[in-house]
Amino acid sequence: MATVSRVVNHNHNVKPATEKKVMEVVKRLNYRPNDVARGLASKKTTTVGVIIPNVTNSYFAALARGIDDIAEMYQYNIILTNSDGDEQKEVKALNTLYSKQVDGIIFMGNELSPAVRDEFKAERIPVVLAGSVDPQNDFPNVNIDYRQAVSSQVDQLLNTGNQRVAFVAGRLNRAINQDFRLPGYQAALQSHQVPFDDQLLFEAANYDDGYELCDQLLAHQATAAMVSNDDAAAGIMNGMNDRGVQVPEQFEVATSDNTKITEMTRPTLSTITQPLYDVGAVAMRLLTKLMDNDEIEQRQVLLPFGMKQRGSTKGA
Template structure:
C-alpha cells in the first residue's frame, strides 16, 4: 500500500521498474485516488470554494480566471457556485461548500450581508474577498481604491465642461457604493465647487435598466453619467443614441470595469481600468497563505487602477 501511495502521489522515491509495474496495474484497473478518503486522512481536501454572483458577468468571469490559474499552480481544486447575488443562496452555497470540507473560501459578491458574515465567523476556515469590500475589515480582501477611481473619472467628466454628472449603480445602498464610490463622486464635485444633488443618483444593474434610465437622466438635465457597471453603461449609451442624443457630443458616458464589452460598443466606452485577473490571482495567493497558516503582511490589498479614455467621452 505504501508503495502504491508513493507512486500515485508522484513521490519519486520509488525504483523506476516498480513505478512502471504499479502504473500498469493502475491503468488496467482504471484506478483513481479517492480524494474524500485522502482528505479524511490528511484533514486537508486541497479544495477551495468560490462563490460568484453571476457566472455570465464578464467582470466576475475575469476574476474567476485569475483564481483558477493560481489554484492550479498550487495544486488546489475549485468548486464554483453561482449565488445570483442573493443572500439566501449565498448562505446555502456556503453550507454546501462546508459540507464538502473545503479548505478555504473566496467570496465574490455585491454585498457582504450579516448572515454571510456570521457564517464565515462561525465556521472559522480561511476566507478572502475578491472584488468585494468589507468596511468592518473582518476578512482579508483584494480590491482597487474605488473611491479614488470614481473621483478620478468624474473629475474628467467635469473637466469636459459637464455641470450635471449623474452617478449610476446597481443598488445605491450597497457598501461599495455608499461608503466608497459615492464619496468619490462627491469629492470630485466638491473639487469643482459644484453642489451635490441627490436627484442625480440613479439605480441600474444591467443593460435593460440602463436603457430605460435614459428618460430620467434627460429629465434631470444630466449631460454625463458615471456608471458602475459596463452593461448598464452600454444600455445608457444605446438608449441615448436611439433617442437622438449623440454620444459623446450631447451626452458623455463613463464606466467602471473595462470588460470586453467596453471595446465592443460603438462608440467604445471610456472606463476605469481594473486589473481584474490580478484581483482574482492575488486573492487566491492570499488564501493559500492563510490555509498554510503563513503570516500575511496586510489584510486589505489595493491594486492599482487606471483610466482609459475612448469614444464615449470628449477628448478621447
C-alpha cells in the same frame, strides 16, 4: 499500500520496475485516488470554494480566471458556485462548500450580508474577498481604491464642461457604492465647486435598466453619467443614441470595469481600468498563505487602477 501510494502521488522513491508494475495495474483497474478519503486522512482536501454572483458577467469571469490559474499553480482544485447575488443562495452555497470540507473560500459579491458574515465567522476556515469590499475589515480582501477611481473619472467629466453629472449604480445602498464610490463622486463635485444634487443619483443593474433610465436622465437635465457597471453603461449609451442624443457630443458616458463590452460598443466606452485578473490571482495567493498559516503582512490589498478614455467621452 505504501508503495502504491508513493507511485500514484508521484514519489519517485520507488524502483522503476516496481513503478511500472503498479502503473500497469492502475491502468487495468482504471483506478482513481479517493480525494475524500485522502482529505479525511490528511485533514486537507486541497480544494477551495469560490462563490461568484454571476458566472456570465465578464467582470467576475476575469476574477475567476486569475483565481483558477494561481490555484493550479499551488495544486488546489476549485469548486465554483453561482449565487446570483442572493443572500439565501450565498448561505446555501456556503453550507454546500463546508460539507465538501473545502480548505478555504474566496467570496465575490456585491455585498457581504450579515448572514454570510456570520457563516464565515462560525466556520472559521480562511476566507478572502475578491473585488468585494468589507467596511468592517473582518476579512482579508483585494480591491482597487474605488473612491479615488470614481473621483478621478468624474473629475474628467467635469473638466469637459459638464455641470450635471449623474451617478448610476446597481443599488445605491450597497456598501461599495454608499461607502466608496458615492463619496468619490461627491469629492469630485466638491473640488469643482459643483453642488451635490441627490436627484442625479440613479439605479441601473443591467443593460435593460440602463436603456430605460435614459428618459429620467434627460428629464433631470443630466449631460453625463458615471456608471458603476459596464452593462448598464452600454444600455445608457445605446438608449441615448436611439433617442437622438449623440454620444459624446450631447451626453458623455463613463463606466467602471473595463470588461470586453467596453470595446464592443460604438462608440467604445471610457472606463476605469481594473486589474481584474490580478485581483483574483492575488486573492488566491493570499488564501494559500492563510491556509498554510503563514504570516499576513497586509489584510487589505489595494491594487492600482487606471483610466482609459475612449469614444464615449469628449476627453478621448
